Amino acid sequence: MKKLITLCMIAAFAITAQAQDKGSVLIQNATVITVTNGDLEETDVLIRDGIIREIGKDLSAPRGVETVDATGKFVMPGIIDAHSHLNGVDINEARNPVTAEVTMEESVDPNEVGIYHALAGGATTIHLMHGSANVIGGQGETLKLRYGASQEGMKFEGAKRTIKFALGENPTRVHGQGNGVQPRTRMGVEQVVRGHFDEALDYKRKREAYLEAKAQYDRRGRGTPPVPVAENLRYEVLNDIIEGEIFVHCHSYRADEILMLMRVFNDYGIENYTFQHANEAFKVANELAKNGAMTSVFSDWWAYKFEVYYSTAYNASILNANGVVNSINSDNDQLLRTLNHEAAKVVRYGDTSVNDAIKMITLHPAIQLGIDDRVGSIEEGKHGDVVVWDGHPLSIYSKAEMTFVDGTKYFDLANDPDDMRIQINPGADFDDGSNFRKIVDNRDEDACIQDTFILLQNQAQTHVHN
Amino acid sequence: MKKLNIFAVIVALLFGLTATAEAQITDKPEFGKFAITGATIHTVTNGTIEGGIILIDGEDIAFVGQNVKITNEYTRIDATGKHVYPGFIDGWSGLGLVEVSAVAVTVDNAELGQFNPHMYAFTAFNPHSASVPVTRVSGVTTVLSHPSSGSISGKAAVMDLWGYSPDSMAVKKSGALVMNLPSSSGGGWWDDRSEEEIKKEYEKDLKEINDFLDKARFYDRMMKAYEADPSGKTKPDHDPRMEAMREVLSGEVPVVISVNDEKEILDALEWIKNHDEMRFIFEGVNEGWRVAEEIAEAGIPVLTTTLYTPSRDYDNYQRPYQNPGLMAEAGVKVAIVSDDTENSRNTPFEAGYAAAYGMDVEEALKAVTINPAEIFGVDDRLGSLEEGKQANLFISDGDPFEPMTKIEQVFIKGNKIPMDSRHIQLYQEFLDRDAVNVNK
Numbered sequence: 001m002k003k004l005i006t007l008c009m010i011a012a013f014a015i016t017a018q019a020q021d022k023g024s025v026l027i028q029n030a031t032v033i034t035v036t037n038g039d040l041e042e043t044d045v046l047i048r049d050g051i052i053r054e055i056g057k058d059l060s061a062p063r064g065v066e067t068v069d070a071t072g073k074f075v076m077p078g079i080i081d082a083h084s085h086l087n088g089v090d091i092n093e094a095r096n097p098v099t100a101e102v103t104m105e106e107s108v109d110p111n112e113v114g115i116y117h118a119l120a121g122g123a124t125t126i127h128l129m130h131g132s133a134n135v136i137g138g139q140g141e142t143l144k145l146r147y148g149a150s151q152e153g154m155k156f157e158g159a160k161r162t163i164k165f166a167l168g169e170n171p172t173r174v175h176g177q178g179n180g181v182q183p184r185t186r187m188g189v190e191q192v193v194r195g196h197f198d199e200a201l202d203y204k205r206k207r208e209a210y211l212e213a214k215a216q217y218d219r220r221g222r223g224t225p226p227v228p229v230a231e232n233l234r235y236e237v238l239n240d241i242i243e244g245e246i247f248v249h250c251h252s253y254r255a256d257e258i259l260m261l262m263r264v265f266n267d268y269g270i271e272n273y274t275f276q277h278a279n280e281a282f283k284v285a286n287e288l289a290k291n292g293a294m295t296s297v298f299s300d301w302w303a304y305k306f307e308v309y310y311s312t313a314y315n316a317s318i319l320n321a322n323g324v325v326n327s328i329n330s331d332n333d334q335l336l337r338t339l340n341h342e343a344a345k346v347v348r349y350g351d352t353s354v355n356d357a358i359k360m361i362t363l364h365p366a367i368q369l370g371i372d373d374r375v376g377s378i379e380e381g382k383h384g385d386v387v388v389w390d391g392h393p394l395s396i397y398s399k400a401e402m403t404f405v406d407g408t409k410y411f412d413l414a415n416d417p418d419d420m421r422i423q424i425n426p427g428a429d430f431d432d433g434s435n436f437r438k439i440v441d442n443r444d445e446d447a448c449i450q451d452t453f454i455l456l457q458n459q460a461q462t463h464v465h466n
Numbered sequence: 467m468k469k470l471n472i473f474a475v476i477v478a479l480l481f482g483l484t485a486t487a488e489a490q491i492t493d494k495p496e497f498g499k500f501a502i503t504g505a506t507i508h509t510v511t512n513g514t515i516e517g518g519i520i521l522i523d524g525e526d527i528a529f530v531g532q533n534v535k536i537t538n539e540y541t542r543i544d545a546t547g548k549h550v551y552p553g554f555i556d557g558w559s560g561l562g563l564v565e566v567s568a569v570a571v572t573v574d575n576a577e578l579g580q581f582n583p584h585m586y587a588f589t590a591f592n593p594h595s596a597s598v599p600v601t602r603v604s605g606v607t608t609v610l611s612h613p614s615s616g617s618i619s620g621k622a623a624v625m626d627l628w629g630y631s632p633d634s635m636a637v638k639k640s641g642a643l644v645m646n647l648p649s650s651s652g653g654g655w656w657d658d659r660s661e662e663e664i665k666k667e668y669e670k671d672l673k674e675i676n677d678f679l680d681k682a683r684f685y686d687r688m689m690k691a692y693e694a695d696p697s698g699k700t701k702p703d704h705d706p707r708m709e710a711m712r713e714v715l716s717g718e719v720p721v722v723i724s725v726n727d728e729k730e731i732l733d734a735l736e737w738i739k740n741h742d743e744m745r746f747i748f749e750g751v752n753e754g755w756r757v758a759e760e761i762a763e764a765g766i767p768v769l770t771t772t773l774y775t776p777s778r779d780y781d782n783y784q785r786p787y788q789n790p791g792l793m794a795e796a797g798v799k800v801a802i803v804s805d806d807t808e809n810s811r812n813t814p815f816e817a818g819y820a821a822a823y824g825m826d827v828e829e830a831l832k833a834v835t836i837n838p839a840e841i842f843g844v845d846d847r848l849g850s851l852e853e854g855k856q857a858n859l860f861i862s863d864g865d866p867f868e869p870m871t872k873i874e875q876v877f878i879k880g881n882k883i884p885m886d887s888r889h890i891q892l893y894q895e896f897l898d899r900d901a902v903n904v905n906k
Contacts, residue, residue, distance in 0.1 A: 303567075304568060338819075345870075349893075
């Protein structure tokens with residue numbers, strides 16, 4: 001009996017493992033939007049074992065490799081969203097202005113059906129981030145949308161470590177206004193960042209001195225043992241930021257606070273960072289370009305709070321024209337499904353070229369997440385994360401027909417059952433979700449802080465009931 | 467090399483812009499006689515005219531067709547290769563009432579109290595909201611701006627997006643009464659009420675609304691009796707709330723009810739049966755496709771959107787996009803709206819998604835033009851390109867449902883609108899900030 005169970009377990013494991021295997025496919029005769037090498041007409045793309053092996057005309061399928069006839073269709077790299085909260089379970093540790101030690105790693109819901117909806121919109125990778133309640137919120141997780149995989153199986157192997165910072169109204173409201181602790185102002189935000197970096201550097205000095213002394217003591221085996229300096233994960237992470245091991249993604253809106261953080265980062269020698277939302281980035285495009293700072297913006301969201309009132313839908317175009325590496329993000333589960341059309345608006349507003357607009361949802365977010373050597377364009381040697389569209393992907397009438405991650409088909413319009421949850425998670429509780437929209441549909445606020453608002457709403461309701 | 471290219475682009479753009487832009491920033495609209503020639507004219511009600519002519523005379527459209535003599539009084543606008551559409555109508559917006567939604571002092575759409583039929587969105591509509599020019603240069607020329615609190619929120623107004631006062635912008639000051647029926651579906655995961663409590667509260671709230679309406683009916687009867695023959699009768703005390711309900715009870719002004727899930731829709735249809743002297747419109751209607759036949763049978767038009775995630779995890783991802791088309795197919799009159807304020811300009815894309823997912827393109831076009839005009843009773847002036855109608859229209863370089871299409875010129879009430887907004891001004895100022903050698 002025991003053997004049988006073991007056998008079943010092995011079989012089950014084998015099935016799961018197979019489901020995550022790298023796939024192979026030959027996509028034939030498409031217009032291939034390579035992003036880095038122009039649009040190639042009537043071209044084939046061969047993906048083997050998850051990797052793009054060959055791009056060219058009249059390729060033949062190796063034995064056992066499925067072919068897809070994409071005549072008259074478009075193939076584009078999978079869309080990458082540098083700012084998402086799609087399947088985050090808890091996204092705000094809103095009880096301290098700095099919580100660098102927390103991560104999204106254990107806060108990933110791999111069964112969220114929205115992952116499948118995003119695949120249906122041509123997305124293959126998201127950057128799952130903490131919310132914006134804290135000045136330094138916590139570490140993000142870059143995920144491949146392998147719907148049906150485990151938490152571990154969704155991770156984008158080898159992606160750069162990232163962390164979320166937040167400036168302006170959200171942290172000052174949650175901490176200064178809400179809890180009576182600094183920061184209450186943008187002045188305070190700067191000092192919270194500087195203060196913690198300084199403390200982290202002091203910690204590092206002391207900790208290293210202690211470890212050195214301890215090693216010596218251990219070696220000699222005599223004398224007085226040194227007074228321990230306990231390991232502090234928060235400071236360890238802050239040092240990793242200073243040392244460039246972690247890319248910073250900073251929720252920000254106003255031009256002045258963007259300048260402030262660049263000054264701070266220059267002082268500490270921090271180089272790789274992206275301003276998220278950054279509605280006023282266009283005002284300091286020169287400074288951003290000079291510092292090599294990157295931006296990830298909405299195509300047209302504005303005026304939902306005061307710090308985004310002096311915004312423009314031409315933001316992305318201005319940044320692009322000034323040489324800033326910019327991406328278009330969603331920060332919203334619905335926009336994530338239509339990021340191709342959010343990019344199309346960048347062509348409408350500011351005459352950005354179609355290819356540059358496509359870069360903003362493929363190669364540029366890949367650069368910002370440190371995965372551009374693997375995804376973001378269709379090139380030999382890159383991952384087989386590609387989408388087959390039935391028309392030009394920036395047209396509103398176009399639909400994603402097939403979405404591949406690592407060469408494995410995760411979305412197929414021709415085989416698109418209503419309840420996708422059954423496919424991956426049989427026997428799950430049948431949540432009728434009839435009130436779901438009331439919870440998530442809060443377009444007046446950016447999604448970063450939405451669960452904080454739900455929390456406040458909840459508290460308010462409890463008070464009423466009491 | 468790359469830098470050079472960018473520089474070249476900037477220089478080219480600047481030359482292109484300054485020529486037209488400087489004049490536009492402080493410019494006023496032009497008003498008079500215009501002849502738009504050579505365009506593909508999408509009349510909505512009378513098909514599409516290739517290489518057509520539209521004559522605008524003052525506020526109105528004087529001619530739509532192919533053959534007409536254009537006298538010298540007309541300023542000619544060559545639109546060869548371009549398209550002309552009636553201005554889009556966003557039938558559910560907070561435009562003018564909400565400037566910055568997170569800043570309470572700029573939010574004027576939610577009065578205190580449960581019953582406020584005598585509150586008028588018209589009164590608080592800010593003609594100088596930064597969102598107004600941003601919206602109209604995108605081809606959305608008219609909105610229904612609505613209040614939204616309590617059981618009866620007040621009256622929504624149909625507003626043109628050009629003017630210096632609400633009076634000069636109002637197409638219909640009293641466009642619709644906004645009503646919120648209670649929901650028997652419960653409030654979500656934080657709602658800790660039992661089924662029984664939910665039901666009890668629902669019935670209590672519904673009774674309050676019914677009582678209010680009964681009171682209004684009684685007031686109306688008394689007033690009618692007095693107005694018919696005042697002799698020997700005491701005039702009933704004036705009650706602004708009750709007075710505001712009279713045009714609603716007569717069916718003159720429709721009532722918009724917000725409903726979304728299947729149960730809410732069915733509850734509302736049931737409730738309406740006992741109030742059939744009034745005219746009703748449904749707003750939201752996310753799950754309208756589930757009960758489209760029932761909505762059609764009741765003859766209730768809908769105001770609906772496409773950009774939301776499916777409300778139930780087990781529903782296909784396409785349902786929100788398909789919903790307007792499925793309702794229209796069942797015979798429901800559908801208006802596609804933004805349900806937004808600052809991004810009311812995205813109304814055409816909402817319709818575009820409906821068209822991409824099964825709704826006939828012409829039907830989707832009606833859903834942002836003639837259908838909302840009919841639903842709010844302003845189709846004698848708006849919603850299509852016809853002689854005698856108000857000149858609300860725009861010229862585009864392509865299909866306006868496409869996000870890449872550019873809207874080139876907008877007319878509202880015959881005014882050739884300066885194609886300018888804060889967004890465009892910021893673009894002009896900051897595209898090459900350091901081209902002007904200050905602020906360095």
